Amino acid sequence: MAVVAATAAMFTAQGANFCLVNETLANPDNQPAPVHPLPSDRQVLWNETEFYAFFHYGMNTFTGQEWGYGNESESIYAPTEKPDPRQWLEAVKAAGMKGGIAVVKHHDGFCLWPTLTTSHSIKNCGNENGQVNIPEEFAKAARDLDMKYGFYVSPWDRNSALYGTDRYVSEVFLRQCYELCEYGTDQFEMWFDGANGGDGYYGGANTTRSIDASTYYDIPNLRDSVHKVMPNCVMWGVGDEARWIGNEAGWAGETCWSYGSGTSGDENATVWKAGESDAKATTAGWFWHSNESVRSLTELWKFYMETVGRNATLILNFPPDKRGKLPEADVTRLAEFGQLLKDRLGNDLARNASVTATATRANGVNRTYDASNMIDGDKETYWAAPDGVTDVTLTFMLPEVKNVHYVALQEFIRLGQRVKKFDIEITTDGSTWQRTANGVTTTTIGYKRIIPLNGSTSNHGNGYDIKGVRIHISDAKACPTLHTVSIY
Numbered sequence: 001m002a003v004v005a006a007t008a009a010m011f012t013a014q015g016a017n018f019c020l021v022n023e024t025l026a027n028p029d030n031q032p033a034p035v036h037p038l039p040s041d042r043q044v045l046w047n048e049t050e051f052y053a054f055f056h057y058g059m060n061t062f063t064g065q066e067w068g069y070g071n072e073s074e075s076i077y078a079p080t081e082k083p084d085p086r087q088w089l090e091a092v093k094a095a096g097m098k099g100g101i102a103v104v105k106h107h108d109g110f111c112l113w114p115t116l117t118t119s120h121s122i123k124n125c126g127n128e129n130g131q132v133n134i135p136e137e138f139a140k141a142a143r144d145l146d147m148k149y150g151f152y153v154s155p156w157d158r159n160s161a162l163y164g165t166d167r168y169v170s171e172v173f174l175r176q177c178y179e180l181c182e183y184g185t186d187q188f189e190m191w192f193d194g195a196n197g198g199d200g201y202y203g204g205a206n207t208t209r210s211i212d213a214s215t216y217y218d219i220p221n222l223r224d225s226v227h228k229v230m231p232n233c234v235m236w237g238v239g240d241e242a243r244w245i246g247n248e249a250g251w252a253g254e255t256c257w258s259y260g261s262g263t264s265g266d267e268n269a270t271v272w273k274a275g276e277s278d279a280k281a282t283t284a285g286w287f288w289h290s291n292e293s294v295r296s297l298t299e300l301w302k303f304y305m306e307t308v309g310r311n312a313t314l315i316l317n318f319p320p321d322k323r324g325k326l327p328e329a330d331v332t333r334l335a336e337f338g339q340l341l342k343d344r345l346g347n348d349l350a351r352n353a354s355v356t357a358t359a360t361r362a363n364g365v366n367r368t369y370d371a372s373n374m375i376d377g378d379k380e381t382y383w384a385a386p387d388g389v390t391d392v393t394l395t396f397m398l399p400e401v402k403n404v405h406y407v408a409l410q411e412f413i414r415l416g417q418r419v420k421k422f423d424i425e426i427t428t429d430g431s432t433w434q435r436t437a438n439g440v441t442t443t444t445i446g447y448k449r450i451i452p453l454n455g456s457t458s459n460h461g462n463g464y465d466i467k468g469v470r471i472h473i474s475d476a477k478a479c480p481t482l483h484t485v486s487i488y
């Protein structure tokens with residue numbers, strides 16, 4: 001989308017103020033000036049994935065380890081049935097997930113496809129079930145099920161004799177990434193984890209090899225090459241297009257900027273890098289372990305509310321077992337969780353509300369900024385305030401009293417993340433208003449924010465019987481924009 005601006009766009013970098021002035025491009029649609037940094041198209045598409053699965057499966061599934069040393073014999077990889085990536089994806093789709101990332105090579109270096117880069121792959125496991133080409137089947141199943149997909153390929157390779165040399169990067173790692181492109185150029189994310197270098201087998205050398213992850217993997221080259229064939233593939237982690245949220249415990253900060261680092265980001269950072277939270281749905285590890293159990297619905301709901309509900313995406317791990325299938329208990333929990341999400345966030349009462357704003361931007365030739373744009377179900381239309389207005393109240397009145405638990409807000413992030421402070425009020429009689437969501441820090445919104453009106457991310461509670469909701473935005477980097485407000 002081309003965004004043109006008639007006014008000045010301000011941003012701050014390293015303590016200095018830059019001002020892009022004398023913008024003379026025509027702006028017939030009267031669009032607000034963007035607030036930098038901005039996401040790329042592929043980053044917006046990635047954000048829209050919201051909730052997706054991680055599948056840690058491979059050599060460790062059969063050894064019970066979390067980090068294989070790299071000396072495991074290929075024959076240890078012996079699935080007791082035919083691994084079934086379609087079953088994995090069907091199960092997570094039932095939970096409302098929009099996609100998944102399969103680990104196809106972990107730090108032990110064992111590849112779940114018949115790669116030409118190493119003999120340490122399924123090709124040599126000597127087991128018929130083990131011949132299933134996991135990335136190929138995973139990509140096929142995702143396309144059949146209309147889901148997004150991508151792969152985790154570990155940069156660190158404790159098996160490769162070449163690890164630590166330049167030859168590893170060009171002859172092994174980059175080639176493996178390119179090989180994976182052959183299973184589909186519609187991947188939405190490539191996952192490069194942060195564990196890099198250390199001790200390992202390394203072709204029998206049994207040494208410790210350290211590398212500088214910021215330069216060793218030639219990431220700029222990899223990113224450019226991958227984007228030429230896969231323009232919509234976000235390179236996570238060391239790829240620098242989306243960030244680790246800073247913990248593996250399923251939560252983001254209540255204040256969460258889509259730039260900067262860690263749980264809250266940094267309001268003054270200059271590169272768009274929205275947060276992704278990786279969390280385990282089971283109790284033991286990333287890989288399957290015989291003693292594990294699957295987390296409760298309350299725990300999964302809390303993860304969801306504290307990640308998707310706080311401007312991060314949630315990649316939730318479900319490990320396939322030695323059959324190459326997700327355990328029945330996990331499949332059942334996923335279906336239950338899908339039902340819970342539908343029950344709690346499935347019926348948007350705002351769609352039938354009447355909505356007003358204390359300030360609305362003047363229409364352009366082909367675009368309006370009416371408050372009703374927030375409840376039309378179209379993410380490309382949005383409400384916006386006039387230039388210079390950063391204090392504004394939006395009122396949503398329901399046709400009749402309804403029991404309400406949550407309010408969800410979404411900024412039109414293609415023009416940047418702008419809101420810095422807001423509050424939510426409810427009315428039971430239609431005229432007196434009371435502040436709600438006690439204890440919740442209502443600073444940033446971003447791609448999506450879900451506010452529990454009772455202030456709790458774990459206790460659904462009884463809800464509130466109300467006639468209306470009021471959102472008071474009291475501070476923003478520039479005139480705010482919202483494309484959707486939902487009331488549940």
Ligand code: FUL
Pocket residue numbers: 066067193194195278286
């Ligand atoms: C980390 C890895 O070291 C873990 O084994 C796991 O894959 C996790 C998701 O990323 O960096």
